[in-house]
Amino acid sequence: MNAVHYHDQNILWNESLPKGHHWSGRLQKGTVLQITSLGANANLSLYLVNAAEKLERFNMPDSLKAQHTAFLTQGHVLYSDLGRVMASIVHDDHGWNDVLCGPSTAAQIEQHYGIQTFQDARNEMYQNGLDSLLVEMTKFGLAQQDLTATLNLFSKVTPNDVGELSYIKTDNTQQVIELRFEMDCLIFLSNTPHGLDESEHYKPADLELKLFKALPLAEQDICRDSCPQNQRGFQNNQRYFALTA
Numbered sequence: 134m135n136a137v138h139y140h141d142q143n144i145l146w147n148e149s150l151p152k153g154h155h156w157s158g159r160l161q162k163g164t165v166l167q168i169t170s171l172g173a174n175a176n177l178s179l180y181l182v183n184a185a186e187k188l189e190r191f192n193m194p195d196s197l198k199a200q201h202t203a204f205l206t207q208g209h210v211l212y213s214d215l216g217r218v219m220a221s222i223v224h225d226d227h228g229w230n231d232v233l234c235g236p237s238t239a240a241q242i243e244q245h246y247g248i249q250t251f252q253d254a255r256n257e258m259y260q261n262g263l264d265s266l267l268v269e270m271t272k273f274g275l276a277q278q279d280l281t282a283t284l285n286l287f288s289k290v291t292p293n294d295v296g297e298l299s300y301i302k303t304d305n306t307q308q309v310i311e312l313r314f315e316m317d318c319l320i321f322l323s324n325t326p327h328g329l330d331e332s333e334h335y336k337p338a339d340l341e342l343k344l345f346k347a348l349p350l351a352e353q354d355i356c357r358d359s360c361p362q363n364q365r366g367f368q369n370n371q372r373y374f375a376l377t378a
Contacts, residue, residue, distance in 0.1 A: 140311070147341065157269035162317050165311050166342065167309060171307075177323070179285075192214040196211055203233070206228050216369050217369045218369070219314070221355075229289040235263075235285075236265075237327060
């Protein structure tokens with residue numbers, strides 16, 4: 134069976150995102166961001182803001198509630214706090230992406246790995262997800278009060294009988310996740326360890342980013358038609374763009 138493609142396979146832009154690094158940019162509606170893990174222990178913290186209306190942001194509770202799930206994967210979408218679809222997960226080799234734990238903090242990274250400062254290690258310093266995202270957000274006039282829950286790509290967590298979450302370590306080498314953007318978004322990325330990852334060494338996988346032009350939505354779409362709520366979310370987008378054209 135041939136693989137289903139949601140983009141034209143012509144690379145518009147590509148960039149590496151090494152371990153410990155962070156990145157931000159504006160991605161347009163109708164593009165697909167392909168993220169490939171080049172190593173075993175990947176975690177990419179991701180946050181989205183509507184590029185045209187910065188008060189509209191990724192909303193984790195609504196994304197989970199609307200789709201009756203506790204994690205996000207292929208077929209799911211990322212909702213904003215206004216009920217519109219920001220991006221769709223059209224491909225996911227990993228199959229489980231954490232939205233409960235948020236980005237790693239300085240205290241978590243220090244507890245797991247110790248302290249490695251820029252003065253001593255330069256680009257090999259031990260970055261954490263929260264501060265990395267905030268560095269990128271300041272470039273667009275945003276601050277910590279503008280950051281809510283993040284999506285942690287390539288990371289799975291599971292609860293025990295009393296509700297305590299544990300990180301499930303997996304080999305992510307050459308796994309691919311693709312996000313199709315349904316509105317112009319500011320995207321903030323941090324390639325840092327998951328906050329619950331207790332690996333002995335600070336070594337998140339290097340990542341490769343590629344951008345493609347999305348194909349038009351087909352009569353049946355893996356994300357839009359996965360549940361009635363998503364169909365309504367896409368209708369909200371259609372109304373939004375019609376009224377702001």
